[in-house]
Amino acid sequence: MTHVALLLSPLLVLGAFMTDAQAAPRSPRAVLVIHGGAGTIDPSKITPELEKQYHAALTRALEAGYTVLNSGGTSLDAVQAAVIVMEDDPLFNAGRGAVYTSDGHNEMDASIMDGSNRMAGAVASVRGIKNPIKAARAVMEKSSHVMLVGEGAIQFAREQGLELADSAYFGTQRRWEELQRTREEEKKKGEYGSLSFPHTHLGTVGAIAIDTKGNLAAATSTGGLTNKRWGRVGDSSIIGAGTYADNASCAVSCTGRGELFIRSAAAYEVSALMRYKNMDVDAAAKHVIHDDIVKLGGEGTGGLVALDREGRFAMEFNTRGMYRGYIGKDGVPHTFLYKDP
Amino acid sequence: MTHVALLLSPLLVLGAFMTDAQAAPRSPRAVLVIHGGAGTIDPSKITPELEKQYHAALTRALEAGYTVLNSGGTSLDAVQAAVIVMEDDPLFNAGRGAVYTSDGHNEMDASIMDGSNRMAGAVASVRGIKNPIKAARAVMEKSSHVMLVGEGAIQFAREQGLELADSAYFGTQRRWEELQRTREEEKKKGEYGSLSFPHTHLGTVGAIAIDTKGNLAAATSTGGLTNKRWGRVGDSSIIGAGTYADNASCAVSCTGRGELFIRSAAAYEVSALMRYKNMDVDAAAKHVIHDDIVKLGGEGTGGLVALDREGRFAMEFNTRGMYRGYIGKDGVPHTFLYKDP
Numbered sequence: 001m002t003h004v005a006l007l008l009s010p011l012l013v014l015g016a017f018m019t020d021a022q023a024a025p026r027s028p029r030a031v032l033v034i035h036g037g038a039g040t041i042d043p044s045k046i047t048p049e050l051e052k053q054y055h056a057a058l059t060r061a062l063e064a065g066y067t068v069l070n071s072g073g074t075s076l077d078a079v080q081a082a083v084i085v086m087e088d089d090p091l092f093n094a095g096r097g098a099v100y101t102s103d104g105h106n107e108m109d110a111s112i113m114d115g116s117n118r119m120a121g122a123v124a125s126v127r128g129i130k131n132p133i134k135a136a137r138a139v140m141e142k143s144s145h146v147m148l149v150g151e152g153a154i155q156f157a158r159e160q161g162l163e164l165a166d167s168a169y170f171g172t173q174r175r176w177e178e179l180q181r182t183r184e185e186e187k188k189k190g191e192y193g194s195l196s197f198p199h200t201h202l203g204t205v206g207a208i209a210i211d212t213k214g215n216l217a218a219a220t221s222t223g224g225l226t227n228k229r230w231g232r233v234g235d236s237s238i239i240g241a242g243t244y245a246d247n248a249s250c251a252v253s254c255t256g257r258g259e260l261f262i263r264s265a266a267a268y269e270v271s272a273l274m275r276y277k278n279m280d281v282d283a284a285a286k287h288v289i290h291d292d293i294v295k296l297g298g299e300g301t302g303g304l305v306a307l308d309r310e311g312r313f314a315m316e317f318n319t320r321g322m323y324r325g326y327i328g329k330d331g332v333p334h335t336f337l338y339k340d341p
Numbered sequence: 342m343t344h345v346a347l348l349l350s351p352l353l354v355l356g357a358f359m360t361d362a363q364a365a366p367r368s369p370r371a372v373l374v375i376h377g378g379a380g381t382i383d384p385s386k387i388t389p390e391l392e393k394q395y396h397a398a399l400t401r402a403l404e405a406g407y408t409v410l411n412s413g414g415t416s417l418d419a420v421q422a423a424v425i426v427m428e429d430d431p432l433f434n435a436g437r438g439a440v441y442t443s444d445g446h447n448e449m450d451a452s453i454m455d456g457s458n459r460m461a462g463a464v465a466s467v468r469g470i471k472n473p474i475k476a477a478r479a480v481m482e483k484s485s486h487v488m489l490v491g492e493g494a495i496q497f498a499r500e501q502g503l504e505l506a507d508s509a510y511f512g513t514q515r516r517w518e519e520l521q522r523t524r525e526e527e528k529k530k531g532e533y534g535s536l537s538f539p540h541t542h543l544g545t546v547g548a549i550a551i552d553t554k555g556n557l558a559a560a561t562s563t564g565g566l567t568n569k570r571w572g573r574v575g576d577s578s579i580i581g582a583g584t585y586a587d588n589a590s591c592a593v594s595c596t597g598r599g600e601l602f603i604r605s606a607a608a609y610e611v612s613a614l615m616r617y618k619n620m621d622v623d624a625a626a627k628h629v630i631h632d633d634i635v636k637l638g639g640e641g642t643g644g645l646v647a648l649d650r651e652g653r654f655a656m657e658f659n660t661r662g663m664y665r666g667y668i669g670k671d672g673v674p675h676t677f678l679y680k681d682p
Contacts (some may be wrong), residue, residue, distance in 0.1 A: 033515060077434070077673070118637060119604070120602050120603065120604050124574075125490050125491055125493070143571070144533070144599060144600070145571070145573045146599075146603045147573070147574040147575075147579075148571045148572050149465060149466050149490045149491055149572040149574050150466055150490055150491035150492070150572045152466070152571035152572025152573070153572050155569060156570070156571040158570075178497060192485070203600055212512065229493065229497070230486070230489045230493035230494060230496055230497040231489050231490040231491045231492060231493020231494050231497075232484075232486045232488070232489055232493070232504070233488040233489070233490050234488075238488075238579060238580075238581070238605060239579075239582070239603050239606070240579070240581045240582060240603070240606035241581060241607060244606070258487075259485070259486060259487045262487045262488065262581070263454075263460070263463065263580060264581050265581035265585070265606055265609040268606040268609055268610075268613075269609075269613070272609075272610070272613035272617060273617070275618050276613060276614070276617035276618050296459060
C-alpha cells in the first residue's frame with residue numbers, strides 16, 4: 001500500500017488540494033476520485049497498448065467529472081458524468097461492456113447518493129438501459145423510492161424517457177468470450193459459484209466527489225458477475241454496501257466480491273468508523289478493506305475509494321490492482337492500474 | 342416510550358431472563374423477539390375481536406420460535422419458524438396477506454442473517470413463493486450469493502424445491518380493498534407516492550433471537566407497500582437496512598418506511614452504535630428510531646426490534662403502535678400492540 005499511503009500523506013494532500021487558496025477560487029476543494037474495478041490486473045498479461053487504453057479511459061472519466069466541478073457544478077452531477085464515461089466505454093464492466101449472465105444477457109445494477117441530504121437512488125437487475133446510473137438518479141429524484149428492480153425498473157426508466165439500447169449495443173466480443181471461458185472452467189471445476197474470485201468480477205465502476213460547496217456524492221455502476229444466475233444482485237446497487245455518501249463523514253464507492261461488501265455494509269462502515277471511531281478516511285478505508293472484508297474471507301477480492309469533506313481521499317484495495325484515478329484543484333488527472341505505479 | 346423503557350430496565354430484564362440460572366439450564370439465555378409491523382394502530386379503530394386475533398397470532402409465532410430454542414435449536418431456525426407463522430397468517434403483510442402492487446400482484450421481499458458467521462440471504466420482488474423467508478434462507482445456504490431478485494429468484498426457489506402458491510393463496514379481500522382505497526385516495530390527492538405513511542405500509546414481520554449457544558440471528562419478511570410500482574424494493578430484503586445480525590453486537594429487524602431505513606442503514610447503524618459508541622441495545626435502538634430516522638423526516642414511520650448477546654432487547658418505534666412480542670427463559674409469550682399496554 002506504499003502508493004496509497006504516499007498519496008494520502010498529509011503533506012501531499014495539502015500540496016495537491018488545499019494550499020494556494022488564491023488560485024482557482026471557485027473550486028478550492030473540488031476533488032473527484034474514480035475506480036474502474038479491482039482484481040488481478042497482471043502487468044505481464046496486459047499489453048502496453050491496453051494499459052494505455054485504460055489510462056486514457058480513466059482520464060476521460062476524470063475530465064468529464066472535473067469539467068462539472070470546475071464550472072461550479074454539483075458533486076452529484078460530477079460523479080454521474082464520470083460514471084457515464086465509463087459506462088459508455090466497453091473496457092469496463094458497466095453499461096456497454098457489461099458482462100454476460102449465465103443465460104447470455106447483460107443485467108446491470110447501479111446506485112447514486114447525495115451526501116448533502118442523504119437522498120439515494122438505485123436500480124438492480126435491469127437490461128437495455130443505456131446508462132443505469134441515470135436510472136438510479138431518476139429513481140432518487142423522480143420517484144418516492146430508493147430502489148427499483150427488474151422489469152419494473154426498466155418500465156420506470158422508459159417512462160422517464162431514458163435512452164434504451166438493444167443487446168447488440170451491450171454485447172462485446174471480449175465479454176462473450178469471458179462467458180465461454182467461465183462456462184468451460186465451471187464445467188471442469190464443478191459447481192456454479194466455485195470459481196476463484198477475480199476472474200469473473202473485474203470492472204465495476206464508481207466515482208466520488210466533493211464540490212465547491214463542500215457537498216459529497218457517490219455513484220457506482222456494474223454489470224455484475226460473469227455467468228451470474230437467478231437475478232443475482234451484488235453490492236453496487238445497495239446503499240450502505242457498495243455506495244454511501246454523507247456530508248457528515250465521507251463518500252464511498254466499492255468494487256469487488258459484492259456478497260462480502262453487503263454482509264459487512266462496507267460503504268456505510270467507512271462512514272461509521274469515521275464518525276464514531278474518529279478514524280480518518282485513510283484509516284477507515286484500510287480497516288474495511290484489510291480487516292472487515294478479510295475477516296469474511298475476502299483477501300484479494302476488492303477495493304474502494306473514499307473521500308472526506310476536506311477533500312482527503314483513499315483508494316484502497318486488497319487485490320493486485322485497481323483501475324483508479326483522481327483529479328483535484330490543479331485539474332491534472334492522475335491514473336493508476338497496479339499497486340505500485 | 343414508557344412501556345419499552347420499562348421492559349428494558351435492567352432489573353426487569355434480569356428478572357425475566359438472567360436470574361434463576363438453575364431452572365431450565367438448557368436455555369439460560371434463549372430469547373426471541375418479534376414484530377408484525379409498526380404504524381397507526383388506532384385502538385378506536387381496531388375491534389376487541391381483531392385485537393385478540395393479533396395477540397393470538399403473535400403468540401403463535403413466539404411459541405413456534407421458542408419451541409425451536411427450547412429444544413436446543415439454533416436462533417436461525419427459531420427466527421425462521423416465527424416468521425413462517427406470520428407469513429402464513431393473513432393478518433400480516435408478508436407471505437399470505439401480502440399487500441397488492443399497483444398492477445394487482447403480491448410482490449414480496451425477505452432476508453435472513455446468521456450472527457455467528459454473518460452469512461446472509463435475501464430475495465426481493467418475488468411472486469408465488471409461499472414462504473419468502475425460506476427462499477432467503479436457501480439463498481444463504483445453497484448459493485454463493487446474498488441477494489436474488491425477480492424472476493431469477495423465483496426460478497432459484499423452484500430449483501430448491503420450495504413450495505409455490507398461486508395468486509389465490511396470497512389474495513385476501515382485506516388487502517384488495519386496501520388497494521382500492523389507496524387508488525381512490527391517490528386519485529384525489531394526485532401524485533403516486535404522495536400518500537401519508539402508515540396507511541399503506543403496515544404489517545412487515547420480523548424476528549430476532551439468541552439461542553443457548555449464544556448465537557444471534559435476524560429475519561424480516563414483507564409484502565412491501567400497497568399500490569407500489571416499478572419493482573420497488575424496501576429495506577426488508579436489504580442486509581444492513583432492514584436486517585442485520587452479528588454475534589459481536591446484536592440482531593436487528595426493522596419495519597416502516599423502507600426508503601428511510603435504507604438511506605440510514607438502520608439495522609447496521611444499531612450494530613455500529615453498540616460496537617463503536619459503546620451504547621447498549623436500548624440506547625442504540627432509540628438513537629436510530631428517534632434520531633437517525635427522524636432526521637430524514639421519518640417521525641411516525643417505523644420501528645425496530647434489537648437484541649444483544651446477553652439477551653437484552655429493545656422494541657422501539659416512533660409510530661402509535663407496533664405489533665410485537667417477546668418470549669424468554671420462562672417460556673411465557675408477551676405480546677403488545679400499542680405504545681402503552
